[in-house]
Amino acid sequence: MSSEKAVAARRGRGISFENLGLLVILVLLLGALWIAYPPILARVNLINILLTVSVIGIIAVPWSMLCLSGGLDISVGSMMGFIAILVSMLYVNGMNLFLSILVGCVVSGLLGLVNGVLIEKARINSIITTLGTYSILRGAAYALTGGQGIVLSSGSLKFLGLGRIWIFPFPVVLLLAFFVIGWLVLRYTQLGRNIYVVGGNEKAARVVGINATRLRIGLYVVTAIFAGFGGLIIAAQLSNALPKIGTGYEFAVITAVVLGGVSLSGGKGRLLGVLIGMLIIGVLRYGLEITGVHSFYQTIAEGAILLIAVALDQLKLRRSGR
Amino acid sequence: MTNTVIELHGIVKDFPGVRALDHVDFTLRKGEVHALLGENGAGKSTLIKILTGVHPRGSGDIRIDGTAVDIESPRRARAFGIGAIYQEQYLCPDLSVAENIFANRLPRSGILRRVSWRRLHRMAEELLAAWNVDFSARDRAGDLDVPQRQIIEIIKAVSESTLKVLILDEPTAALNDEEKGRLFGIIRQLRERGISIIYISHRLNEVFEISDSVTVLRDGRNVGTCAVSDTSKAELIKLMIGRDLAEMFPKRAIAHGATILEVRGLRRGAVIKDVSLSLHVGEILGVYGLLGSGTVEVGRCLFGVLSPDAGQILVDGKPVSLSQVPDAVAAGIGFVPEDRKVDGIIDLLSVRQNLTLAGIGSLGRMGFLNRKTEEARSRSWVERLAIKTPSLETPTASLSGGNQQKVVIGKWLDSKSRILILNEPTHGVDVGAKVEIYTIVEDICAAGAAVLMISSEIPELTALCDRVLVMYQGRVAGELAGHDITQENILSLAMRGER
Numbered sequence: 001m002s003s004e005k006a007v008a009a010r011r012g013r014g015i016s017f018e019n020l021g022l023l024v025i026l027v028l029l030l031g032a033l034w035i036a037y038p039p040i041l042a043r044v045n046l047i048n049i050l051l052t053v054s055v056i057g058i059i060a061v062p063w064s065m066l067c068l069s070g071g072l073d074i075s076v077g078s079m080m081g082f083i084a085i086l087v088s089m090l091y092v093n094g095m096n097l098f099l100s101i102l103v104g105c106v107v108s109g110l111l112g113l114v115n116g117v118l119i120e121k122a123r124i125n126s127i128i129t130t131l132g133t134y135s136i137l138r139g140a141a142y143a144l145t146g147g148q149g150i151v152l153s154s155g156s157l158k159f160l161g162l163g164r165i166w167i168f169p170f171p172v173v174l175l176l177a178f179f180v181i182g183w184l185v186l187r188y189t190q191l192g193r194n195i196y197v198v199g200g201n202e203k204a205a206r207v208v209g210i211n212a213t214r215l216r217i218g219l220y221v222v223t224a225i226f227a228g229f230g231g232l233i234i235a236a237q238l239s240n241a242l243p244k245i246g247t248g249y250e251f252a253v254i255t256a257v258v259l260g261g262v263s264l265s266g267g268k269g270r271l272l273g274v275l276i277g278m279l280i281i282g283v284l285r286y287g288l289e290i291t292g293v294h295s296f297y298q299t300i301a302e303g304a305i306l307l308i309a310v311a312l313d314q315l316k317l318r319r320s321g322r
Numbered sequence: 323m324t325n326t327v328i329e330l331h332g333i334v335k336d337f338p339g340v341r342a343l344d345h346v347d348f349t350l351r352k353g354e355v356h357a358l359l360g361e362n363g364a365g366k367s368t369l370i371k372i373l374t375g376v377h378p379r380g381s382g383d384i385r386i387d388g389t390a391v392d393i394e395s396p397r398r399a400r401a402f403g404i405g406a407i408y409q410e411q412y413l414c415p416d417l418s419v420a421e422n423i424f425a426n427r428l429p430r431s432g433i434l435r436r437v438s439w440r441r442l443h444r445m446a447e448e449l450l451a452a453w454n455v456d457f458s459a460r461d462r463a464g465d466l467d468v469p470q471r472q473i474i475e476i477i478k479a480v481s482e483s484t485l486k487v488l489i490l491d492e493p494t495a496a497l498n499d500e501e502k503g504r505l506f507g508i509i510r511q512l513r514e515r516g517i518s519i520i521y522i523s524h525r526l527n528e529v530f531e532i533s534d535s536v537t538v539l540r541d542g543r544n545v546g547t548c549a550v551s552d553t554s555k556a557e558l559i560k561l562m563i564g565r566d567l568a569e570m571f572p573k574r575a576i577a578h579g580a581t582i583l584e585v586r587g588l589r590r591g592a593v594i595k596d597v598s599l600s601l602h603v604g605e606i607l608g609v610y611g612l613l614g615s616g617t618v619e620v621g622r623c624l625f626g627v628l629s630p631d632a633g634q635i636l637v638d639g640k641p642v643s644l645s646q647v648p649d650a651v652a653a654g655i656g657f658v659p660e661d662r663k664v665d666g667i668i669d670l671l672s673v674r675q676n677l678t679l680a681g682i683g684s685l686g687r688m689g690f691l692n693r694k695t696e697e698a699r700s701r702s703w704v705e706r707l708a709i710k711t712p713s714l715e716t717p718t719a720s721l722s723g724g725n726q727q728k729v730v731i732g733k734w735l736d737s738k739s740r741i742l743i744l745n746e747p748t749h750g751v752d753v754g755a756k757v758e759i760y761t762i763v764e765d766i767c768a769a770g771a772a773v774l775m776i777s778s779e780i781p782e783l784t785a786l787c788d789r790v791l792v793m794y795q796g797r798v799a800g801e802l803a804g805h806d807i808t809q810e811n812i813l814s815l816a817m818r819g820e821r
Binding site for chain 1: 625627646647648650651657659664665666667668669670671675679680682683685686689690691693733
């Protein structure tokens with residue numbers, strides 16, 4: 001094998017082998033779609049693909065970090081719905097837009113803190129804990145409005161979802177910005193290194209003085225805030241805050257992260273992979289949508305992709321002899 | 323020849339970077355208790371794993387009852403009549419004794435092949451009666467004590483009709499004297515039935531009490547097999563330890579400076595009862611004690627991993643509170659744990675990332691890392707410590723034990739620790755790397771730091787240390803210096819609490 005390439009891969013510079021495989025899948029998928037529907041490569045369609053997955057991606061950034069550090073949060077979808085409803089209620093009842101968004105961030109942060117403390121301090125399994133908050137928050141979202149949506153007529157909140165900066169929709173701008181920030185944090189900061197260290201070997205982290213508990217609780221908080229914000233974006237896109245907002249997003253986020261090569265047991269994976277994983281989901285969703293395949297089949301396809309991703313991950317583990 | 327059960331000839335087993343077994347011959351006779359002795363890493367467990375089909379042998383012959391065989395899986399080993407009982411237990415605590423014994427062959431009856439509980443319990447009660455034990459087949463396994471559970475495992479192994487050889491790996495590690503007596507009773511019963519036993523233990527007294535013959539392994543070689551009646555403890559110790567390390571590694575004279583660390587009246591629970599010590603710049607202070615004497619806990623207290631109940635710790639003459647690891651790191655203390663795989667290295671991360679783990683705070687500003695500085699610094703450690711690695715980006719897990727250990731030590735050098743607590747620094751490290759690590763330790767001291775070396779390997783204490791504290795049941799039983807640091811002095815303090 002070409003040792004230079006192997007070294008480059010190990011160095012974590014540029015695109016590693018695993019990500020190359022993902023990229024090939026992405027290109028093949030786009031190619032297949034192009035045969036079925038040539039206009040897919042038009043600029044508007046490419047931007048729409050990004051828009052389709054923008055909220056998934058925005059949440060996937062902190063979610064990947066949480067996962068890398070050894071945590072899991074499946075309450076993100078419900079968090080989206082709950083915060084969307086909460087902020088919209090405050091806003092339509094006359095609260096200042098920024099103030100209501102701020103309240104949303106604080107509340108979602110506190111809810112993330114609850115997740116984190118239950119998991120890290122009370123030592124309840126992360127899946128069970130966030131499965132609990134998943135159910136509570138979804139129920140709360142419906143209960144707050146009696147199941148109704150809240151129509152958002154004013155323009156300033158709508159900018160979150162429908163605004164444009166140059167040719168890019170605002171959510172896409174946020175998506176790209178957050179990915180760049182996340183990449184910088186993971187690669188160039190001590191915080192990022194600590195995330196890998198804690199996820200790689202929590203005991204060894206303790207022996208160099210890194211507080212794993214505090215780090216992960218912080219990541220639960222950040223993940224919750226991002227999820228709540230994602231819910232707002234969807235509400236703004238729909239101009240209607242529905243209590244069902246975010247349903248299934250936990251699934252999509254997990255798929256993107258796992259597909260991107262982040263190990264669910266933590267310590268291993270890169271944000272670039274998650275970006276490609278997210279794009280694969282985007283191409284699949286948008287492609288099936290635009291070629292008129294019923295959404296039933298989209299759901300099936302996404303489930304299959306998740307299983308394939310996990311199976312590939314296991315194969316890789318086994319081949320590396322662990 | 324007819325009374326030979328197992329015959330190993332020229333067994334070689336290599337692991338990456340280490341030859342674990344080097345042309346080992348081993349003969350086990352029918353109905354004998356054969357003790358297998360050796361220090362950590364001498365190759366005992368590898369040999370056992372080859373016999374039980376966990377590892378394939380590299381080369382060499384295995385004969386069972388005179389026929390050459392391959393033991394390619396644990397299942398095959400069982401078919402050959404080789405059973406093993408490990409330190410960890412493999413019982414299901416929520417199942418009954420009877421269910422545990424017959425787990426894989428519950429008696430069935432009727433057209434539906436349903437489990438016949440009555441027959442199961444009758445079979446189990448018969449077995450238990452034959453072994454003269456004090457619990458019933460219907461007891462829940464989890465409610466029994468450790469030796470009782472051990473006996474269940476033995477009975478389970480024996481009841482698989484064909485058992486010829488039973489391997490016991492440190493079976494008395496968790497037993498008190500009375501329980502040990504019960505276990506030895508069972509072992510004698512097994513011997514009377516013609517079952518051969520391979521008995522692994524660190525405790526020489528037990529070897530003389532229970533076994534007929536003994537084999538000593540050292541550095542993967544069989545350095546001696548003989549009848550127990552033909553040997554003495556002193557001779558066995560000499561065989562286990564081999565050449566005096568002091569000959570191989572002459573001690574360097576390093577000037578000692580001021581007291582850098584002082585501990586007064588340290589106490590914690592029932593493990594550390596009263597420990598005081600002082601450590602000077604340039605000094606290597608050894609700490610020795612048998613399992614459970616509190617040496618490991620003292621190291622952990624001094625690094626803030628465990629918090630003491632009482633006692634004072636002074637660094638540079640100033641009292642410090644080491645309630646958390648960051649306090650200890652801030653005080654300039656570094657810590658190399660006894661098992662680097664558990665809390666020493668992060669195996670997924672690269673050599674570079676592991677080397678800068680502790681000193682990462684000085685790698686940039688405001689939480690940002692300077693990658694160039696990081697690479698330069700880790701490269702310099704790789705060169706200075708002679709860490710053999712294909713590149714800085716190699717995952718640390720793929721290095722050999724000795725090189726992993728150098729990485730673990732290197733991260734504390736990178737963070738400029740002045741007090742290094744080394745816990746079993748050469749555990750699982752081959753001889754060549756051992757000497758390299760000793761040189762590093764002396765270099766550290768010569769550069770103005772101090773080392774507290776907690777070790778169970780007496781040769782390295784006698785060869786390397788300026789003073790040795792010996793602990794016995796949570797207290798410092800004595801301090802040895804200069805020519806008094808001898809194996810006999812250390813062992814007698816550790817075993818009896820007095821010289």
